[in-house]
Amino acid sequence: MRVDFAPLYRSTVGFDRLFNLIDSLGAEQGQPTYPPYNIERTGENDYRISMAVAGFGESDLTIEAKENGLTVKGDKKDDASGKELLYRGIASRAFERRFQLADYVVVKGASLENGLLHIDLVREIPEAMKARQIPIAGGAAKVRQIEAQAA
Structure with a gap:
């Protein structure tokens, strides 16, 4: 459609x-749906992407933030230890997962624990973009200002 x-x-x-x-x-x-991932909101302006990357080490993963995009790549180096694999149930194929980030969302950090890659994000809205109160100068304020100048 x-x-x-x-x-x-x-x-x-x-x-x-x-x-x-x-x-x-x-x-x-x-x-593609590999690797599986979750996106969660951890605070008012905080988010976390958790990806299941069992079998991948820190040196096998690359995280790149560019403009409003986040790219996570995984490339497992072949294990040349001479093992004969009878059954492969843990996927270790290369992957590339892209996420589109909203304006002012930046990557705060990443960690790898228990086979899960956690990427923490925060929305940092610039001060100039935040709502602010505008004082209203009424007629009484102008009268006091004029009286102060006359004195």
Whole structure:
């Protein structure tokens, strides 16, 4: 199913990334499901991605944050210890998983424990973008200001 966003492009400014993201949702249906992962909210502005990467060590994993994207790659080096594997139940194939991050979401850190890769994210909204109270200068304030200047 494709939606034509052309009418919206004519009357909006700066939403092209959002429209492209919505448009690409249909294309992601065939996206691989390995490795499995969870995305959880751990606080008001804190998030965590947990990926099951059993068999991968820190040297086999690469995490890259670029613009509004996060890419996690895993490439297991072949174990040349001469083992004869009779059954492979633990997948160790290479993978690449991409995540689209919202504006002002940055990677805070990553850790690998018990076969799970945890990537901590935080939304850091700049001070200039946060809501602020604007004082209202009424007529009484102007009268006091004029009286102070006259004295």
